[in-house]
Amino acid sequence: MSKYPVDPIDLSGLKTVPLQSRGGKVRVADFAEVYRKGAGVAAWLDSLPHILAADSLRAVVAAIAAARARGRAIVWGLGGHVIKCGLAPVLIDLMQRGYATAFAMNGAAAIHDFEIALAGHTSEDVEAVLPDGRFGAAEETGREMNAAISAGDHDGLGMGEALGRRLDEIADPAYAPASLVLQAWRAATPVTVHVAIGTDTPHMHPAADPAAIGSTTHRDFRLLCSLVARLNDGGVYLNVGSAVVLPEVFLKAVSAVRNLGHPLANFTTVNLDFVQHYRPKLNVVERPHAGSGGAGYALTGHHELLVPLLAACLIETEP
Numbered sequence: 001m002s003k004y005p006v007d008p009i010d011l012s013g014l015k016t017v018p019l020q021s022r023g024g025k026v027r028v029a030d031f032a033e034v035y036r037k038g039a040g041v042a043a044w045l046d047s048l049p050h051i052l053a054a055d056s057l058r059a060v061v062a063a064i065a066a067a068r069a070r071g072r073a074i075v076w077g078l079g080g081h082v083i084k085c086g087l088a089p090v091l092i093d094l095m096q097r098g099y100a101t102a103f104a105m106n107g108a109a110a111i112h113d114f115e116i117a118l119a120g121h122t123s124e125d126v127e128a129v130l131p132d133g134r135f136g137a138a139e140e141t142g143r144e145m146n147a148a149i150s151a152g153d154h155d156g157l158g159m160g161e162a163l164g165r166r167l168d169e170i171a172d173p174a175y176a177p178a179s180l181v182l183q184a185w186r187a188a189t190p191v192t193v194h195v196a197i198g199t200d201t202p203h204m205h206p207a208a209d210p211a212a213i214g215s216t217t218h219r220d221f222r223l224l225c226s227l228v229a230r231l232n233d234g235g236v237y238l239n240v241g242s243a244v245v246l247p248e249v250f251l252k253a254v255s256a257v258r259n260l261g262h263p264l265a266n267f268t269t270v271n272l273d274f275v276q277h278y279r280p281k282l283n284v285v286e287r288p289h290a291g292s293g294g295a296g297y298a299l300t301g302h303h304e305l306l307v308p309l310l311a312a313c314l315i316e317t318e319p
Contacts, residue, residue: 073230079241080108107200117179142205153212158220160191192220
């Protein structure tokens, strides 16, 4: 006999419904098909279940392919991890094929790419060098990036264009093909770089010019606004690997463009990251489409897997 003063509820009178009439959101027709050896990427994509992320991947591929076919903007926002995962060659190829019309970077992405162009390596062992203050103290990185930014500001350039121009002069020929900033500059594909003072190692360098850093990154914000305006009616913006800076910058660009009277509706946004964070979810996937149509998608996975996979799917759409 239970000591509790409350008895378990009697479920004998609960009303049930027939399973057939109830229906369901998942049907056998939506199930995956078995992949056949040698079928290829396009067949693999077709074999995925028509459920959740699989349909999101299909929708993103279709949106980017449609934007390319219609001559709409396809802007890739890149965090540092994307570059140091070795994905620049994939992004450069997508640019050359017309699947990327511009790139927006945070400071970390620009630094990693700059170091790759100079030395063929990047991403220092922070734990090993932080105790004695050597973290972020690479001479060539700080000296050359700051020199490029100062010269670019003098000439009225944004930070991304200034860095590309400087790399065209000093990049090691052996590593130049792997630099997204350099190859985009040579192709006249816009690159914008968005920094917060103190977040990036070149800001520590004695050659840092705070006024030039602020001026060039603000010029790039204004350029990004022009690029975002071109997303209207079918463009695509992808935020890949930036959890804070680029989602905030993108949302302000969206607001500024609309405030100035430019139409901005019916475009696609994508957040691609191995963890779905608060700001990208709201500022990239959801908020830009409130009351304006379009669609936002979240794809979760490692950059070094998902970006090449997305690229392969896009290439398979070509005749």
